[in-house]
């Protein structure tokens with residue numbers, strides 16, 4: 001039989017528009033160094049290091065033991081979970097939504113962020129994305145064939161967008177979505193309700209859907225309380241808010257979140273999702289509902305006190321490692337300017353020589369050039385060890 005050569009079909013041109021996921025590149029280098037025996041301390045990834053509340057884990061175990069709970073669920077998710085999300089929004093923010101029509105469970109908010117772009121963005125459309133941003137806003141837009149309009153966030157404005165500059169953007173007419181995220185990844189910047197009021201007014205004026213990505217609403221310090229964009233009167237008409245249990249209850253690996261929006265937005269997203277996924281495993285919804293309904297505020301406060309102490313240790317260390325930190329009251333990160341030099345060179349040198357992994361700010365957009373992001377999602381002893389190593393590394397160079 002003649003041997004045939006096989007040619008793999010050409011990968012879709014869509015992928016040419018997507019830069020490689022930044023963390024993938026960091027992961028590859030860390031894997032190489034680890035294989036060579038290096039003990040790398042990872043301050044790059046924003047994943048909680050502590051477990052979820054114990055009753056949540058026990059509920060997952062009990063529910064998984066039920067032989068009836070292993071079949072496909074509903075595309076709209078478990079009603080009890082949707083109810084728990086709505087009840088949490090009412091309790092925490094005074095926001096009322098219909099759990100059956102205005103809440104949709106997600107397989108982590110990242111999934112919903114990307115699928116929302118597929119639901120709203122056609123070729124030639126655009127999404128307004130903050131420069132600095134969580135990369136999924138950009139990636140979703142590009143995957144959908146749309147263009148990104150960058151909206152600069154500057155430290156001089158405490159990383160709030162400049163809506164007057166945006167108003168004058170020549171491509172504003174093409175935009176359909178406007179993404180914001182406070183408490184912010186990567187800067188940690190927070191906002192008050194007045195920013196959401198301005199954003200809702202701006203989005204109404206320009207027929208934009210305001211996409212408020214709010215996974216860090218409960219990762220806050222110094223007595224700060226984060227608002228929801230949906231607290232603005234009438235916001236539900238023009239706003240979709242994404243919430244997530246990843247950071248709220250240390251459940252990042254569980255992949256559970258939700259979005260809240262008017263019925264048409266939920267239905268459009270559901271049309272995409274029901275053709276892509278088939279909902280979550282029922283025990284995850286049940287445990288997620290329990291987390292939302294029963295976790296006391298004292299559990300969140302105690303967890304945040306640990307993060308706050310780590311943030312303070314990092315803020316104190318920054319001047320001795322050539323960084324000028326931006327003090328913030330939210331998110332899992334310290335955002336700091338490299339005093340002399342380039343963020344990529346700083347991060348590379350810290351990884352290669354101190355075996356401490358940080359994230360270069362330029363991964364979050366052009367405005368991140370010259371900054372680094374440091375995560376507090378790491379055990380206290382490892383964080384202390386990282387600070388010792390970074391100090392010794394920096395002192396050797398200067």
Ligand SMILES: Cc1ncc(COP(=O)(O)O)c(C=O)c1O
Nearest residue numbers: 108109110134181185244246257
């Ligand atoms: C701003 C922001 N949005 C969304 C996500 C995604 O979270 P999830 O785990 O819910 O997909 C993250 C995760 O780090 C994030 O930082």
